Amino acid sequence: MRVGFVGWRGMVGSVLLQRMQEERDFDHVDPVFFSTSRAGGAGPPIGTADVPLRDANDPKAFAGLDAIVTCQGGDWTHAMHPALRAAGWSGHWIDAASALRMNDDAVIILDPLNRGVIDEARARGAKDWIGGNCTVSLMMMAFAGLLERDLVEWMTCMTYQAASGAGAQNMRELLAQMGEAHLAAKALLESPGASILDIDREVAGILRDERFPTEHFGVPLAGSLIPWIDKDLGNGMSREEWKGSAELNKILGRGVVPPEHAARASPQGGPRPPGAAKPPIPVESICVRIGAMRCHSQAVTIKLTEDLPQAEIESLIAGANEWVRLVPNTRDASIRHLTPAAVTGKLEIAVGRVRKLALGPGYVGAFTVGDQLLWGAAEPLRRMLRILVGR
Numbered sequence: 001m002r003v004g005f006v007g008w009r010g011m012v013g014s015v016l017l018q019r020m021q022e023e024r025d026f027d028h029v030d031p032v033f034f035s036t037s038r039a040g041g042a043g044p045p046i047g048t049a050d051v052p053l054r055d056a057n058d059p060k061a062f063a064g065l066d067a068i069v070t071c072q073g074g075d076w077t078h079a080m081h082p083a084l085r086a087a088g089w090s091g092h093w094i095d096a097a098s099a100l101r102m103n104d105d106a107v108i109i110l111d112p113l114n115r116g117v118i119d120e121a122r123a124r125g126a127k128d129w130i131g132g133n134c135t136v137s138l139m140m141m142a143f144a145g146l147l148e149r150d151l152v153e154w155m156t157c158m159t160y161q162a163a164s165g166a167g168a169q170n171m172r173e174l175l176a177q178m179g180e181a182h183l184a185a186k187a188l189l190e191s192p193g194a195s196i197l198d199i200d201r202e203v204a205g206i207l208r209d210e211r212f213p214t215e216h217f218g219v220p221l222a223g224s225l226i227p228w229i230d231k232d233l234g235n236g237m238s239r240e241e242w243k244g245s246a247e248l249n250k251i252l253g254r255g256v257v258p259p260e261h262a263a264r265a266s267p268q269g270g271p272r273p274p275g276a277a278k279p280p281i282p283v284e285s286i287c288v289r290i291g292a293m294r295c296h297s298q299a300v301t302i303k304l305t306e307d308l309p310q311a312e313i314e315s316l317i318a319g320a321n322e323w324v325r326l327v328p329n330t331r332d333a334s335i336r337h338l339t340p341a342a343v344t345g346k347l348e349i350a351v352g353r354v355r356k357l358a359l360g361p362g363y364v365g366a367f368t369v370g371d372q373l374l375w376g377a378a379e380p381l382r383r384m385l386r387i388l389v390g391r
Contacts, residue, residue: 001389003029004065006036006056007072008044011168012096016071016378017044025382028389032065036072059083067092067388069381074099081128092388094381096131101247108132108251109384112321113144117253118387129384132251133243134376135159135287135296140248141375142351142368145320146302146313147252147281153303153362154282157244160299161229162292162340165372169216171293176213177222178291180206217289226289244283254280295340296376297369299353307361310354317351317366323375327352338369347374 007013020026026046033043034056041053054061056076062068062084068091070077077099093100100106106128107121108114118129131137139157146152163174184206188194206212207220219226230240249255290297304313318326325348327337336342338352349370357363370376 001029001066002032002064003385004032004034004054004062004068006034006068006070006076007096008033009035010071010073011164012373012377013071015373016069016096016381017046019374019378019382021046023382025386029385034061036076056080059087059089062089065089065091067094067385069094069385071096071378071381073097090127092127092129094129094131094384094388096377096381098130098133100128101130101132102250103128106130108247109380110137110140110251111380111383111387112323113140113147114251114253115387117251118384131377131380132247133240134165134372135161135240135298136243136247136251137380138296138349138370138372138376139244139298139300139368140251141321141370142298142324142349143300143302143317143320143366144324145316145318146304148320149316150278151304151306151308151316152281153305155244155284155303156301157283157285158299159229159240159285159287160290160292160297161287162290162294162296162372163221164294165229165296166216166289173213173216174221174291174293177220180212181223221289221291223291225291227286229287229289238287240287241285244285245280248283249280252281254278292340294344294371294373295369296372297340297367300366300368301357301359302364302366304362304364310356313356313364314354317354323347323349325350326354329353329355334367338367340369343369343371345374346371347379349375 008017033053035041035053036056039053039055043051043053056072059080074097077095077097081093081100101108105126107118107126107130109118109129110132111118140147163171181203185199185202188199188202203223207223212220214220217226228238230238233239233242314326318324327333327350329352334352338350343350349368351366351368353365353367355365357365
């Protein structure tokens with residue numbers, strides 16, 4: 001299979017190439033690398049022949065490829081995907097961007113949960129395979145054991161999303177903000193007798209200073225948080241929050257929940273999309289950006305369809321797949337193993353703080369954290385390519 005790679009130098013693309021090298025995926029494909037800005041230059045050092053980069057802005061350059069894997073972003077997808085399809089290219093399109101995600105003929109890929117949906121779509125001739133929203137994919141991987149058994153009536157997800165979810169420049173800006181905040185209080189920090197209130201005043205002052213670096217976030221994130229992610233849908237919900245219901249249900253083959261339905265979905269599932277085998281699962285969220293560099297966390301409340309014993313709930317969560325790590329609900333285990341610092345760069349998805357709630361029978365609370373650049377972005381793309389290759 002001849003496979004074109006676009007956007008491999010960015011954050012998600014770099015992680016994808018690293019994972020493909022670790023899993024020896026390049027042994028099973030004939031890779032061709034593209035660039036939007038460096039056509040003719042050298043490609044990545046992956047042990048293949050030294051072939052110059054092709055022009056990612058030229059539709060003719062993709063002729064003869066069986067598949068394209070892109071991490072280039074939505075703008076490139078919006079421009080190139082229709083151009084290639086109109087020119088008659090009929091290969092597989094594997095994309096990390098959200099541009100095509102909700103198209104009727106696109107499949108959101110998360111094969112540990114929806115391999116059956118993927119196989120059915122392949123049998124129908126589907127060719128567009130799109131990675132899901134990072135937070136949604138991580139949440140679904142964490143609670144796959146409950147979702148697969150159809151035990152979830154509804155969910156709420158309070159997210160704590162890292163700077164890396166906004167892009168590499170945002171990660172740099174967060175570090176710059178941290179440096180400015182420290183610099184403002186440095187002299188007082190070095191004085192043992194300095195009042196903590198004076199230190200706090202200096203930090204608060206620099207966060208509000210118009211010279212504070214906020215080009216990418218728009219507001220301070222270091223020493224603060226941002227309680228809104230993505231576009232305003234005009235109904236009190238952000239697009240990031242809408243994705244919870246919309247993508248979870250599409251991944252599970254339950255149809256697509258439009259924004260207006262997601263905003264007022266009932267615990268019974270709201271309106272059933274046409275063609276859905278089962279009613280959609282309502283997922284409500286408040287999505288918050290926090291000052292972590294990498295890894296998204298989520299505090300989740302789940303209403304189960306059955307009032308299961310605590311031990312059975314934990315067993316279902318822990319046994320769903322090889323990547324879930326159930327963290328005991330103790331203080332020491334939680335603060336050591338249920339954090340972005342603990343899971344950064346790892347495929348494991350930590351799930352802890354699992355307990356039955358006093359809200360009533362069938363209510364469960366939990367906390368989960370995972371690296372959104374892995375299972376939330378690169379890993380589903382890599383695994384989808386493996387499926388197509390037949391390995």
